[in-house]
Amino acid sequence: MAVEDKNISYRIYLVAFCIFIMAMAITFKLSKIQWVEGPRLRELAKKETVKSFIIPANKGNIYSADGSLLATSIPNYNIRFDAVVPKGVVFEKNVKPLADSLAKLLGKPSSFYQSQLNIARTNKNRYLLVARDLSYTQYIKIKSFPLFNLGANKGGMITEQETVREHPIGKIAERTIGYDRIDENGMRVGKGIEWSFRKYLNGKDGKVLKQKIAKGQWKPIRDQNEVDPQDGYDVISTIDVYIQDIAHHALLKQLKEFKAEHGCVVVMETKTGKIKAISNLGKLKETDSTYFETENYAIKESHEPGSTFKLVDMIALLDDQKVDTSHIYNRKGGKIYFTKKNLVVEDSHFDGVNTISLARGFEISSNTVLVQAVYENYKNNPKQFTDRIDALGLGKPLGLPFQGEGIPKIPHPSDKKNWSGTSLPWMAFGYGVSVTPLQTLTLYNAIANNGVMVKPQFVSEIKEWNKTIKMFDKEIINPKICSEKTTKKVKAILENVFKKKGATANKLYSKDFSMAGKTGTAQANYWKNGGNDKHYISSFVGFFPADNPKYSCIVVVHKPNTSGNNYYGADVAGPVFKRIAQKIFTDSPSTNEIKNLDKKIKKQELAYNEYSTKASSEKKVIPNLMGMSGMDAVALLENLKLKVRVIGIGKVKKQSVPAGEALDKNKTIILELS
Numbered sequence: 001m002a003v004e005d006k007n008i009s010y011r012i013y014l015v016a017f018c019i020f021i022m023a024m025a026i027t028f029k030l031s032k033i034q035w036v037e038g039p040r041l042r043e044l045a046k047k048e049t050v051k052s053f054i055i056p057a058n059k060g061n062i063y064s065a066d067g068s069l070l071a072t073s074i075p076n077y078n079i080r081f082d083a084v085v086p087k088g089v090v091f092e093k094n095v096k097p098l099a100d101s102l103a104k105l106l107g108k109p110s111s112f113y114q115s116q117l118n119i120a121r122t123n124k125n126r127y128l129l130v131a132r133d134l135s136y137t138q139y140i141k142i143k144s145f146p147l148f149n150l151g152a153n154k155g156g157m158i159t160e161q162e163t164v165r166e167h168p169i170g171k172i173a174e175r176t177i178g179y180d181r182i183d184e185n186g187m188r189v190g191k192g193i194e195w196s197f198r199k200y201l202n203g204k205d206g207k208v209l210k211q212k213i214a215k216g217q218w219k220p221i222r223d224q225n226e227v228d229p230q231d232g233y234d235v236i237s238t239i240d241v242y243i244q245d246i247a248h249h250a251l252l253k254q255l256k257e258f259k260a261e262h263g264c265v266v267v268m269e270t271k272t273g274k275i276k277a278i279s280n281l282g283k284l285k286e287t288d289s290t291y292f293e294t295e296n297y298a299i300k301e302s303h304e305p306g307s308t309f310k311l312v313d314m315i316a317l318l319d320d321q322k323v324d325t326s327h328i329y330n331r332k333g334g335k336i337y338f339t340k341k342n343l344v345v346e347d348s349h350f351d352g353v354n355t356i357s358l359a360r361g362f363e364i365s366s367n368t369v370l371v372q373a374v375y376e377n378y379k380n381n382p383k384q385f386t387d388r389i390d391a392l393g394l395g396k397p398l399g400l401p402f403q404g405e406g407i408p409k410i411p412h413p414s415d416k417k418n419w420s421g422t423s424l425p426w427m428a429f430g431y432g433v434s435v436t437p438l439q440t441l442t443l444y445n446a447i448a449n450n451g452v453m454v455k456p457q458f459v460s461e462i463k464e465w466n467k468t469i470k471m472f473d474k475e476i477i478n479p480k481i482c483s484e485k486t487t488k489k490v491k492a493i494l495e496n497v498f499k500k501k502g503a504t505a506n507k508l509y510s511k512d513f514s515m516a517g518k519t520g521t522a523q524a525n526y527w528k529n530g531g532n533d534k535h536y537i538s539s540f541v542g543f544f545p546a547d548n549p550k551y552s553c554i555v556v557v558h559k560p561n562t563s564g565n566n567y568y569g570a571d572v573a574g575p576v577f578k579r580i581a582q583k584i585f586t587d588s589p590s591t592n593e594i595k596n597l598d599k600k601i602k603k604q605e606l607a608y609n610e611y612s613t614k615a616s617s618e619k620k621v622i623p624n625l626m627g628m629s630g631m632d633a634v635a636l637l638e639n640l641k642l643k644v645r646v647i648g649i650g651k652v653k654k655q656s657v658p659a660g661e662a663l664d665k666n667k668t669i670i671l672e673l674s
Contacts, residue, residue, distance in 0.1 A: 049211055049212045050209060050210070050211050050212070050221065051209070051210055051212070051218065052207050052208070052209055052210075052226065053207070053208050053209075053210050053218070054205050054206070054207060055161065055205060055206035055207060055208050055225060055227075055228075055229045056162075056163050056205055056229065057202065057203030057204055057205050057206065057229035057230055057231055057232060058073045058075065058163055058203060058229065058231045058232065059071075059073040059163070059165065059180075059201045059202055059203065059231075059232045060073075060200065060201045060203070060231065060232035060233045060234040060235060061073070061234045061235070062177060062193055062194070062201070062234070062235045062237055063234060063235070063236050063237065064237055064239045064240060064241045064244075065236070065237065065238050065239060065240050065274070065276070065460065066240055066241055066242070068168075068169065068241045069168045069169070070167065070168070070169060070173065070177050070237060070239065070241075071165060071166070071167055071168075071177050071193075071194065072165075072166055072168065073163045073164070073165055073166075074135075074163070074164045074165075074166050075135075075136050075139075075161055075162075075163055075164075076133045076134065076135075076161070076162050076163070076164055077131075077133075077134040077135075077136070077138070077139040077159060077160065077161055078129070078131070078132050078133070078134070078159075078160040078161075078162075079129075079130045079131045079132075079134065079139070079142055079148075079157065079158070079159060079160075080127050080128055080129055080130060080157075080158040080160065080219070081117065081120060081125075081127075081128040081130050081156050081157065081158065082126045082127065082128075082152070082156040082157075082158055082213070082219060083117070083120035083121040083123075083124060083125050083126065083128060083156060084124050084126050084156070085126075085152070085153065085154065085155070085156035086147060086150070086154065086155060086156050087154075090147070090150070090154070090155075091121060091147070094146040094147035094155075095114060095117050095118065095121075095147070096110075096114060097145075097146035097147075098113070098117065098145055098146045098147045098148065099111070099112075099113035099114035099117060101142075101145040101146060102130065102131070102142075102145065105131075105138060105141060105142065106131055113130075116128065116130075126213045126219065127158070127213065127219065139159070142157075143157070143159075152219070152220055152222065153222065158219045158220065159220070165179070165194075169241060171292070171293060172241075172244055172245065172248050172279070173239055173244055173248070173277075173278060173279065173293070174293040175191065175192060175280050175293035175294065175295065175296045176192050176193065176239070176278050176280075176293075176296060176458065177192050177193055177194060177237075178190060178191040178192015178193050178194040178195050178196070178402075179191055179192065179194050179195070180194045180195050180198050180201070180202070191296070191402070191403070191404075192296070192402060193235060193237060193458060193459065195402075195403070196401040196402050196403070197235050197401070197459060197462075200232060200233045200235060200462045200469070200470075201232045201233065201235055202232050203229060203230040203231045203232035203233075204229065204230040205229055206225050206226075206227045206228045206229030206230075207225065207226040207227040208220055208225045208226060209221045209222070209226055233462050233463060233464050233469050234462070234463045234464070234465075235459055235461075235462060235463075236459065236460050236461040236462070236463060237458060237459055237460070238269075238274035238275050238276060238457055238458055238459065238460050239275065239276065239277065239278070239458075240276040240277065243267055243276045243277040243580070243584065244276070244277040244278075244279070246277070246579070246580055246583045246584070247265045247266075247267055247277035247278075247279050247553075247576075247580055248265075248277070248279040248281075250265070250575075250576045250579040250580055250583075251263055251264070251265045251279050251281060251555065251557075251576050252279075252281060252291060253576075254555075254557060254572060254573070254575060254576050255281055255291055255557065256289070256291070258557065258560035258561050258567070258572055259289075259560070259561040260557045260558060260559055260560040260561070260572070261282065261283060261286065261535075261558050261559035262280075262281060262282030262283065262291075262295070262297060262557075262558050262559075263280075263281060263282075263297070263555070263556055263557035263558060263573075264278070264279065264280045264281070264296075264297040264298040264301075264437055264554075264555075264556050265277070265278070265279050265298075265553065265554070265555045265556075265576055265580070266278045266298045266437065266438060266441055266456075266553065266554050267551055267552075267553045267580060268441060268442075268445050268456060268551065268552045268553070269550070269551060270445055270448045270449050270543060270549045270550055270551060270552055271449060271454075271474075271550075272454065272457065272474045273442075273445070273454035273455050273456050273457045273474060273475070274457045274460065275456055275457065275458050276551065277580075278296075278298055279293070280293050280294075280295060280296050280297045280298055281293060282294050282295060282297070296402070296404070297437065297556070297558075298436070298437045298438050298554075298556075299400060299402055299404070299405050299406065299436060299438055300404050300405065300406050300436070301406055301436060301437065302406030302407055302408055302409065302434045302435060302436050303434055303435075303522070303524060303537060304430060304431050304432070304433065304434055304522050304524065304537075305430045305433070305435055305440055305520055305522060305539065306429070306430040306431070306520040306521055306522025306523075306537065306539065306569075307365045307367075307429060307430055307518065307519060307520040307521060307522070307569070308430065308440055308444075308518050308519075308520035308539055308540075308541050308569075309427075309429070309430030309433060309435075309440075309520075310362060310365065310370050310428075310429065310430065310518065311443060311444065311447070311490065311494075311518060312388070312389055312392060312394070312443070313370050313373065313374050313428055314358075314362055314490050314493065315388070315392065315447075315481070315482050315486060315490060316374070316378075316385055316388040316389075317358070317373055317374070317377060318482075318485075318486040318489055318490070319388075319482040319483055319486045320377075320384065320388070322373075322377040322378075323358060323373060323377065324358070325357060325358050325359035325489055325493065326357050326358070326359065327357065327358045327373070328355055328356070328357055328358075329355075329356065329357075329358065329361060329368070329369045329372050329373065330354050330355055331347060331350070331353070331354045331355075331356065331361075331366060331368045331369060332354065332368060333350065333354065334346060334347040334349075334350030334366075334368060335347075335368070336368050336371065336372065338371075338375065338421070338422060338425045342421070342422060343422040343425060343426065345367050345368055345371045345425060345429065346367060346368070347366050347367050347368050348365070348367070348521065348568070349364070351364075351502065356369065358370075358373055359493050359496070360500075361373075362493050362497075362518075363493065363496050363497050363500050363502075363503040363504070364502060364503055364504060365504045365518075365519060367428075367429040370428050370429055371425045371428040371429055373428075374424065374425065374427075374428035375424055375425045375428065378424060379424060382413045382423070382424045383412070383413050383414070385424065385427075386410060386411070386412045386413065389410050389433075390410065391478075391481070392443060392453075392478075392481055393439075393442070393443070393453060393477055393478060393481075394408055394410060394433075394435055394439055394443065395408060395410045396408065398436075398438065398439060398442060398455060398456060398477075399455070400438075400455075400456065400458075401458070401459075402458075405436070406434075406435075406436040408433075408434055408435045408436065408439060409433060409434035409435075410433055410434075411423050411427070411432060411433070430520065430522060431522070437539075437554050437556045438456055438554075440539075440541055440554055441456075441541055441552055441553070441554040442454075442455070442456060442477070443481075444494075444517070444518075444541045444542060444543060444552055444554070445543065445552035446478070446481050447481075447487055447490055447491060447494070447543075448491070448516075448543035448549035448552050449549070450484070450487055451479075451480050451481050451482055451483075451484065451486075451487045452476060452478075452479055452480070452481075453476070453477040453478040453479075453481050454474055454475065454476055454477065455475040455476070455477050457472060457474070457475065459472055460472055491516060491546070494516035494517055494518060494542060494543075494546075495514065495515075495516040495546040497516065497517060497518055497519070497542075498514075498515050498516065498517070498546075504518075504519040504568075504569070504570050505517060505518075505519055505540070505570050505574055507570065508570065508574050508575070508577075508578045510578070510582070512585070513544065513545060513581060513582065513585040514544065514545045514546035514547055515542060515543075515544045515545070515546055515577070515578070515581055516542050516543055516544070516546040516549075517540060517541055517542015517543065517577065518540070518541055518542060519539070519540055519568065519569035519570045519573075519574060520537075520538070520539035520540065520541070520569045520573075521536060521537070521538055521539075521567065521568045521569045522536065522537045522539070523535075523536060523537075524536070524537050524558070524559075535558070535559040535562075536559065536560060536562065536567045537556065537557070537558050537559075538556070538557045538560055538567055538568060538569045538571070538572035538573045539554065539555060539556045539557070539569050539573050540554070540555045540569050540570070540573035540574045540576070540577045541553070541554040541555070541577075542577060544581040544584075544585075545585075551580075551581075551584065553577055553580055553581070555573035555574075555576040555577050556573065557572045557573050557576075560572045621659070621660050621661060621662055621663060622655075622657050622658065622659055622660065622661045622662075622663065622669070623636065623659060624659035624660075625637075625652045625655050625659070625671065626652055626653070626654075626655070626659075627651055627652060628651060628652050629650075629651055629652075630646055630648075630649060630650060630651065630652060630671065630673040633652050633655075633671055634646060634671070637669055637671075640663065641665050642663070642665060642667070642668075642669055643665075643667070643668040643669065644668070644669055644670075644671065645668055645669070645670045645671070646670075646671050646673060647670065647671070647672045647673065648672055648673040648674055649673050649674075650673045650674050651673060651674065652671050652672070652673055653672055653673065653674045654671070654672040655669060655670070655671055655672075656668075656669055656670035656671075657669045
């Protein structure tokens with residue numbers, strides 16, 4: 001018995017020892033978890049259940065020059081409900097008033113919302129969608145509703161905010177306003193003002209901590225954000241919505257009428273270079289009949305300009321004192337040959353007149369005249385001509401704040417690879433060179449601005465509410481592109497393009513408002529596919545009013561329909577230019593000055609003195625009103641506190657109460673006028 005008891009004791013000790021070892025191992029493991037692995041595990045748990053989310057800052061607005069909204073950030077709110085958070089008594093007390101308030105705001109029956117809230121409470125739904133896409137005003141209202149006014153931790157209201165970028169004026173100038181967004185590959189991309197001025201428009205993002213709840217959903221831990229977002233600054237553009245609307249619809253009308261592929265129009269303020277309107281419209285497919293703002297052709301598209309480049313010829317020839325505008329040239333039947341007949345230059349229209357002046361050659365856009373003038377005067381020193389082009393700023397981009405500005409192409413004699421015997425005459429009528437529409441407009445605007453070339457400007461100011469953060473002043477590219485004498489002569493010739501009979505824009509002339517400019521018609525892709533891909537580029541560029549220019553404008557239309565043989569610049573692009581000038585002139589208030597206001601007119605003085613004498617004398621009897629104007633007679637009688645009734649118009653021929661009768665204020669005097 002003693003031996004058996006002893007064995008039992010050994011077993012008990014062994015079990016106790018094993019339990020002790022196990023306890024020590026557990027204690028060691030717990031200690032290790034607590035002190036060694038604990039921080040790492042706690043951090044891992046935190047990462048899995050608590051996460052910092054970015055709250056995008058509201059972008060600043062983009063405004064037009066006249067204060068209209070071009071782009072703005074609209075906050076949208078989604079409201080959800082954590083049905084587990086509210087205490088039972090609180091929920092029961094507020095669920096009906098909350099449902100009534102939601103019904104009034106959102107339009108569905110109160111019973112619907114009460115049912116949804118109760119089901120969520122029963123199912124312990126921690127992420128019930130209550131409302132989607134609420135405005136800020138609606139969000140503020142819903143925050144004050146019963147239960148929700150207790151906040152996230154007591155009332156269970158969960159707020160999700162997202163920002164949507166809207167263009168209040170629609171698609172107009174959409175490509176210039178641009179965008180700044182994340183693409184499908186997660187890359188940040190953008191265009192236009194939105195992208196180029198994003199450092200001002202984009203504020204500083206905020207942060208909010210959210211806790212992971214059921215089904216992979218997250219809700220904010222507390223009502224306040226960890227870091228509140230800071231709104232971006234506002235950008236004030238130079239766009240004038242009124243002029244923009246005119247330009248957009250004038251271009252759209254022509255594109256549709258000529259079934260053109262794409263086109264652009266830009267209106268610039270002459271003195272400052274501020275872009276008041278810019279429209280870029282094109283088809284997505286050749287078979288489409290709808291036009292969209294997909295590319296900024298005015299800035300991006302560098303192409304052969306055709307005859308609008310002839311302004312360069314005139315500036316060079318006159319400023320280098322090679323010839324005067326009266327110099328006579330022979331058109332040789334409208335066709336001339338260069339370099340052993342490798343190059344044939346033709347006039348698009350030949351009226352049978354061979355001998356004309358240089359100025360007339362420009363007015364009718366004669367290729368033969370301008371090419372002869374340039375070739376004869378620069379063939380021995382073509383570098384002088386290309387240096388002039390560079391001096392006019394056409395050899396390099398304008399340096400606009402937008403990405404993707406077109407690269408100009410100007411061949412030089414030093415570049416043997418791209419220079420040949422035909423290069424100089426080819427350049428004289430706008431071929432073999434490549435510039436953007438905005439570069440061409442900048443050159444013409446400099447002539448309108450008395451030789452001062454200013455850089456096109458799209459943004460005038462950065463603001464925070466009423467506080468100016470940054471001003472963008474006028475930027476002068478070249479204070480004097482040519483002599484004052486040359487500027488005056490060229491301006492006169494550009495005006496004659498409208499005024500002179502037979503000039504290319506004469507049919508666009510209006511006696512009501514003056515314009516100056518140049519037509520252009522260029523062939524594009526003439527070298528491709530044996531000439532089968534050839535199409536036309538119709539353009540018009542100029543300024544108005546001609547005598548005191550306020551605006552310059554360029555219109556370029558690509559690939560107009562040629563079936564009617566009216567694909568020339570004056571037919572396709574010219575009407576857009578005229579429409580813009582006409583609307584601005586017609587709808588602008590008159591500022592005519594009325595002179596000699598103080599000059600006295602004898603007849604008026606006598607009439608006034610007669611009336612004044614009668615009115616100022618103390619009357620106790622009815623005055624003689626015969627022959628007085630009705631207006632004066634009524635005024636005189638009313639000043640005597642008498643009642644008056646008038647029949648007819650003109651002067652008094654009869655009065656119901658005769659002159660000299662005593663005044664009776666209770667009587668009504670009837671005046672018959674004729």
